[in-house]
Amino acid sequence: ALAIGGGVTLVYVNAAVSTVGSAEFSNELAIPPLAPSRLRPDGAREFELEMRSGRTEFRPGQATETWGFNGSYLGPTLRARRGERVAVTVRNQLPEASSVHWHGMHLPAAMDGGPHQMVQAGGAWSPQWTVDQPAATLWYHPHPHGVTEKHVQRGLAGMFLLDDEVSESLPLPRNYGVDDLPVIVQDVKFRGAEFDSSHAMFRDTGFLGDRTMVNGTLTPYREVGDELIRLRLLNASTARIYTFGFADERQFSLIGTDGGLMERPLALDRVQLSPGERAEIVVRMRAGERTVLRGNKLDAGLGFWNQRFAGGDDTFDILQLRAAETLRPAPELPSVLTRASTPDGSDSVRERRFDINLAGINGKPMAMDRIDLAVTRGTAETWIVHNNDGMPHNFHIHDVQFRVLARNDGPPPAELTGPKDTVFLPPNATVTLAMRFDGPADPNSPYMYHCHLLWHEDQGMMGQFVVVDAGQSPGTPPPMPPGH
Ligand code: C2O
Ligand code: CU
Secondary structure, eight states: OOOOOGHHHHHHHHHBBBBTTOOOOEEEOOOOOOOOEOOOTSEEEEEEEEEEEEEEETTTTTTEEOOOOOOSOOBEEEEEEEEEEEEEEEESSSSOOOOOOEEEEEOOOGGSOOOTTTBBOOEEEEEEEEOOSEEEEEEOOOTTTTTHHHHHHHTOOOOEEEEOHHHSSOOOOOOOOOTTTEEEEEEEEEEETOOOOOOOTTTOOOOOEEEEEOOOOOOOEEEEEEEEEEEEEEEEEOOEEEEEEETTTEEEEEEETTEEEEEEEEESSEEEOTTTOOOEEEEOOOOOOOEEEEEEEOOOHHHHHHHHHHTOOOOOEEEEEEEEEEEEOOOOSSSSSOOSSSSSSSSEEEEEEEEEETTTTTTBBBOTTTOEEETTTTTTEEEEEEEEEESSSEEEEESOOOOOEEETTTTGGGGSOOBSSEEEEEEEEEEEEEEEEEEOOOOOEEEEEOSSSHHHHHTTOOOEEEEEETTOOOOOOOOOTTTT
16 A cells, blocks of 8 residues: 555655554464473583574464574573573574573673674584572573674574562462463564565664564464463564553553562553563453553654654554453452662762764774773672664663663653663663672673664674673683684
8 A cells, every 4th residue: 555656665664553453363372382491410400492493384374484492483481490500502503603692691791692602503502500680581582793683583582581489479470371471572574475674764773573473473362261460571572662551551560670570569551661671560351351462652752753763653462362251360469579689879889871872882883802891790880871862772781680770860760660681762861770790700701781672783782891800800802703
C-alpha cells in the first residue's frame, strides 16, 4: 500500500507500524527449555552451549536461516543459585568467530565473554565463576566487536536465571513455564522466507522490524491456569524501545528490574524497556478472560523525528494470555521483597562523566587496544552519563548492577529504583548512576560499557574499563586472537 514509485523507502520510514488488531494469536508461545546441567566432581554446575546455524519454521512451510544455541533459534534457559560455581562449555559450530557474554553477571573480566574472549569457528571456550549476586533475570548473547547486531538478530540469545534465599522464600510465582514465563521480545522482518535485516534509510538507530516475536514465536498466545502470572520481560531486540502495557490498560506489579527484585512491588500500567533491559512483572488474571501484552507508542520525549525514525510511533500486540475457566488461587504479593543491594552514592570515591553520541563515548570510538579507564577494586563510583546526541541511546555497564540516583535534575521515576545494568537515555537526557566494583582486580582484562542499541555498539559507542588494586596501573588488553 505504501509503494509509490521512487519514494518507497521515504514513505515507508515515515509510516508508523502497528500490529494492533492484526495479530491472530494463532501460535502457542514456545518456552525455552531449562538447560540440563551436571554437577562435576569439584561441585561446579556444568552447562553446555553450542552455537549452531540452522533453519527455523516461524511460519508454516517457510524455513528461515537462523542461528541458535543447542538448537536453531535462541537458546535454553540457564539457571543457577547464588553461591554456586558455574562452568559453561561453549562450542562454536558457526562459520565465523563469535563470543558469549553473560549480560548482568558479576564475574571476572576474563570470563565475561566480551570482544576479547572470542570463540573461533570450530573452537570452544570454558569460562567458570561463582555466582555472587542476588536472584535476577539475566541473559546471554554474543559480543563480537563490530557484528553483535548481526549475531543477535540471527537468533543468538537466551535467559540466565539466578535464584537465592530471598527469591526462594517469597510467595512469588516461580513455576517456570507455568506461572513464571520468560518473555523474550524481538522485532523481526521477513523478505520471502528469510530475515530482512537491512536498515531503512534515515534510521540511524539500526535494524527495526515490522512485527514482533516472543521466544521465537510469532503472534503468540499462552494459556495460563494461575491467578498471578509472572512475566520476565527481556527486550532482546537490537534497537527497538518498547513501552509495555496491556491492551485493556490494566495495572500490574513491577517486582524486579535488570539485576533483581525491587524493594517493594510497584503498581504500574506501563514499563519502558530499551534493548538489553529486563522487567519482572506480575499480572492478575480473572477466570476465562484474555488479555494482550502490548508494546505501546513511546512517550519518551524523543521529539518529532526520533518519534518517527526510531520507531516511537509503532505499536505491537505482543502476547495474548488466555486464562483457564478455573484458576489456581495465588497468595497476595508480599509488601516487601528485598533490601537494596546497590550503593546510594554516599561512599563514591570518584565521579566520572560520559558524553555519548554516535561518534563514540567522550569523543572516542571504541578501540580494542585502548583501556579507557581503571577503577579501584572495592570502591564505589558515581557515573554521570549524558546523551548529547539527537537520537535515543542507552548505557550498559558490564560486571555491576547500579542504582539510578537521578535522571536529569530530579529523582528517577519509581520504575528505575531497582538494581539496573542498562538504562535508557532519550536525546539530551542525563542519568547519574552509583555502582561498586568489588570483583577481582585484573589490569589486563577489560569490561565494556556501551550503548545497547547494537548497531551503535558495533559502530564504536563502547569503551573499556579495568578493575585494579589500589596503586596498580592498567595493563594492556591481550592481542586479538587470529581470525577476528
Ligand atoms: Cu548485553 Cu555488553 O552487552
Ligand atoms: Cu546508541
